[in-house]
Amino acid sequence: MMSKNTEQLHLQDLADTTVINPVDANGARGLEGLGAFPPAGGDGFAGFTADGGDGGNMPLEAKKSHKGPIIVLVSIAVILVALIAVFFTMRWHYADRVAPGVSFGSVKVTGQTRGDLTATVNKAVKDSSIVVKGDNDRQISATLKDLGVSVDVKKTVDDLLAAKKSENLLQDIARVNPFSHESVKLAAKVNTYEMSRFLSDKLISDDERAVASSISYDANAQAFVVTEGRDGDTPDIQPVDAAVEQAIKNPGNSATVEITNKQIDMPITTEEAQKTADEANQRLTNKIVLTNGDAKQFELPVDEVAKWIKANGDPSKGQITLDYDAVAIKTYLAAVLPxxxxxxxxxxxxxxxxxxxxxxxxxxxxxxGLTVKNTDNTAAQVVSALNAGNGATLQVESDVKKFDIKQKKSEWRIVVDKSSQTATVYQNSQAVKTFPVCTGSNKHETDSGTFTIYLRYDVQDMRGLNDDHTTYFSPGVKWVSYFNGGEGFHTASWNNYGIAHGDPVNYGSHGCVNMYEADSKWIYDHCPQGTIVQVVGSQPSGAVR
Structure with missing residues (x-):
């Protein structure tokens, strides 16, 4: 007999579960051994016969249902799949757009493409202005450019597109999370030297203004020269400098600042300016050569490099240094290098x-085949070379396609035999014409080797040097076909005797193959550019005919 607790457990299980009817040890069916059930022959539970047989599927042993937990797990899986799908969709959508949560001053940029951003950044720079109030009720409204700020729009756009981006997939989840924030400022450089000079020019009269000694480029001399400064009044630019920094962090807004003037000695001495000019000239002397790593190279022009060199520094501290216009360098190289x-x-x-x-x-x-790429990287290397004050040879990154080698049969071939002083023309390996010629003299022997006709003139004036270093001039030479530098077939009406006798020793040319006019014209008419020319044999000791 089972205990009361056991009976109660089985009754509870039977109420909640679906079970099977087991067979007891003797093979007899039934539940007589359980005190909670009637003995054999009684009415029993529904579904059971009086003899203990089952009239239905009344359970004997309990198993709990798993439907509930399975439904929960499936629901969670569906939600996870949906979330993953949403993540990858958003990751794809924002691959080339500004991610959610990226701020650019007060301008909304989420979802903007590169083209949109370029317009947005340009407008923000244009809308960034600073009103400067000076002494004697003088006031100006200045742009960032006026105040010596150089903005790299492309770099700013790159920074906005790269904000919150990560190569790590898990970390990249944060990129599309709108509750994760990142602020991007203008990619800009401030030239306090130009800022000070601008404010002095606008807010202080000419006769009162202190002038720093400065450097400028003299295109005629291709060198930087010094202009001497003087004592006088100068503005305190610190409030303007602070306003500029704020405009870089939060572009697209206007601000107003007040400044005062103070009297000072010459802000920058001529000696300091001369040192800086000497450094600038060193940059012009040390050449920067750009190569494609194959067949071409390009030396940066001096006048162009001079445009990139700017004076910087802090006039209030008597400092003048060299700076370089990185944006101008990028723009120039992007246009010129291809x-x-x-x-x-x-x-x-x-x-x-x-x-x-x-x-x-x-x-x-x-x-x-070669196409340059990543010119901004080259621009950064040029800036580094200028900063170092050294010349440099820099290889530009490029995509290269190797050339193929093709084989071609030449329809026409000319064999010049120096031994016999003849020129035999072959068409498709068949000799069709043989002409008498006179080749170069002993001092200017026609080069042996295999060449091609590469340049032709129906008439040409020829000039050159004689053996005694005097100049010769042969006007109106007809039917010229060059095959090896300055060596070619041409009419030599002045040398009919040398041609007739085949005597290069006494009547030889400066290396060309002298021919009768009709013969040189035949070659000109029948043998196009690309015709093979084979010069063979040896120089004779005298006339061969």
């Missing part, structure tokens, strides 16, 4: 004979 260093892809062409044997490698020289 023009100077990009390369168009040109496949190399090797000339082959009928057996596909190369007879002239790189008849057309291969050129790698």
């Amino acid at each position: 023009q100077q260093l990009n390369q168009e892809l040109v496949p190399q062409e090797d000339i082959v004979d009928d057996n596909n044997k190369v007879i002239l490698e790189a008849a057309v020289k291969g050129v790698n």
